[in-house]
Amino acid sequence: MEAAAEHRVSYLCDVEGDWDYMCRFVAISEALSLDEHGALALADGWRFVYGGDLVDKAPGDLRCGKALVGLKKLHPDRVVLLLGNRDINKMRFTSELHDDELAAVRDLPGPFWVESAKRVAPLDFVKQAAAEAEGLPSADQVDDAMLERHNTKPNRLRWILKDTMGAVGHFERRREELQLLGAGEVSDDDVVRSFEASVGVGAVAEGEDWMRQYLELGQLAFLHRTTLFVHGGIVMCSGDRASGVTESNCIGHIPGRARLGVSDRASLQGWVDELNAWAESQVESWKAAPRWCAPSSPGPQSRWAGAVNDARRWAGCRRAAGSDRSLLERSDRGGDALMRCASFNPGSEFQGLTCTWRWQVCRPGNGYDMRAGAAHAGGRIALAGQRRRRAAADRCRCQPRRHRPHTRWQLPVSHPHALVIVNRSRQPAGG
Numbered sequence: 001m002e003a004a005a006e007h008r009v010s011y012l013c014d015v016e017g018d019w020d021y022m023c024r025f026v027a028i029s030e031a032l033s034l035d036e037h038g039a040l041a042l043a044d045g046w047r048f049v050y051g052g053d054l055v056d057k058a059p060g061d062l063r064c065g066k067a068l069v070g071l072k073k074l075h076p077d078r079v080v081l082l083l084g085n086r087d088i089n090k091m092r093f094t095s096e097l098h099d100d101e102l103a104a105v106r107d108l109p110g111p112f113w114v115e116s117a118k119r120v121a122p123l124d125f126v127k128q129a130a131a132e133a134e135g136l137p138s139a140d141q142v143d144d145a146m147l148e149r150h151n152t153k154p155n156r157l158r159w160i161l162k163d164t165m166g167a168v169g170h171f172e173r174r175r176e177e178l179q180l181l182g183a184g185e186v187s188d189d190d191v192v193r194s195f196e197a198s199v200g201v202g203a204v205a206e207g208e209d210w211m212r213q214y215l216e217l218g219q220l221a222f223l224h225r226t227t228l229f230v231h232g233g234i235v236m237c238s239g240d241r242a243s244g245v246t247e248s249n250c251i252g253h254i255p256g257r258a259r260l261g262v263s264d265r266a267s268l269q270g271w272v273d274e275l276n277a278w279a280e281s282q283v284e285s286w287k288a289a290p291r292w293c294a295p296s297s298p299g300p301q302s303r304w305a306g307a308v309n310d311a312r313r314w315a316g317c318r319r320a321a322g323s324d325r326s327l328l329e330r331s332d333r334g335g336d337a338l339m340r341c342a343s344f345n346p347g348s349e350f351q352g353l354t355c356t357w358r359w360q361v362c363r364p365g366n367g368y369d370m371r372a373g374a375a376h377a378g379g380r381i382a383l384a385g386q387r388r389r390r391a392a393a394d395r396c397r398c399q400p401r402r403h404r405p406h407t408r409w410q411l412p413v414s415h416p417h418a419l420v421i422v423n424r425s426r427q428p429a430g431g
Helices: 019-028 061-074 083-095 099-103 122-134 144-150 152-166 170-180 188-198 210-217 265-288 301-310 337-338 351-358
Strands: 007-012 032-034 040-042 048-049 078-083 221-224 228-231 236-239 244-249 367-371 420-421
Touching: 019 032, 019 061, 040 061, 048 221, 061 170, 061 188, 061 244, 083 152, 083 188, 083 210, 083 244, 083 265, 083 337, 099 152, 122 144, 122 152, 152 170, 152 188, 170 188, 188 210, 210 265, 221 265, 265 337
Parallel strands: 007 048, 048 078, 228 420
Antiparallel strands: 007 367, 032 040, 221 228, 236 244
16 A cells, blocks of 8 residues: 655646646646656655546547546546446436437436436437427428438437537537547447446446446545645535525535535534545445336336426436326436435435535536645635636646635635645636
């Protein structure tokens, strides 16, 4: 086991598949280096924290994922991989790309977390794709035969990426990366296989299940001395969209359990440990039951009915089209609670953990090397980092500044240099 006495931390987050950006960060980092094969190395005396959101916005998912997983395996005690919403939601592929889901295209609703005016159901997406492919002026002219031809895994994956994960165009970006890496002519089915292989579906060659490995190796929070690292924030929301959402500190919250009392660094570390253990158990549950489970008895299940009616359960909670048809029957897939935490869902029993890393909409990304004692905020939680592309700032010491009131939570640690590092896209006030 490696010694844990290092005094310097290098931090990077929200690369979101931008391999060139990662390489530029490494080039100016004192902590990291990259060899000719794309493998990362960590210098002695450094700890590296990756703040989450590995994929979705650029044609470099495969390289970024394999590099970070490889670095974690090389230095398991000095490398921390945090789980972001864009990482966790990839667990959905094992169930939502299954053939049974294609057969239910007429019954699946759009994602509830998208406002109704912009919400797109799989049926609407496939009809539009069919109309474009068939040269029809309107999706209303698509007949059943056309729908059958175009209700394919590639189109389902395009819908998932575009309309439920905010990754517009990422299907083609994956094709681009596969071609760049020497795969030759890449078909639509090859692209689907790449996404499925990343989470361990089908025959997987060594290293192709990099996203599954990232989820296995990742955690939700990390406490380094008096610095707490999370992906998005520590705000817990209550209320709903109709009556308004209020915010509070979610430290101590773990889904499905009584809130832990946190009053000092030891109890804060206890919360972090239990939160990470909960996330690990969710990933193990997902690996054991990666698809929707068959119901144990026939007939509609009331818990699904309630979930669909109040729109506070996972988008995969399916309902039949039309009020005269019963709910489709299914029971939870493994890891579903963690997956639901990867979407903003005020009012649910999982609201606190959702906002532990997902309160602010995540944007690409921040990075810097932080020396011991260089970052402090007078006992307040400070959100640190600079806008993406400001490469000159990546190497400098972190300089927390004042932020809007809802980000100024007191960290329950009696230490003048206590702060929280999170992903943040907005430029700090005065910066």
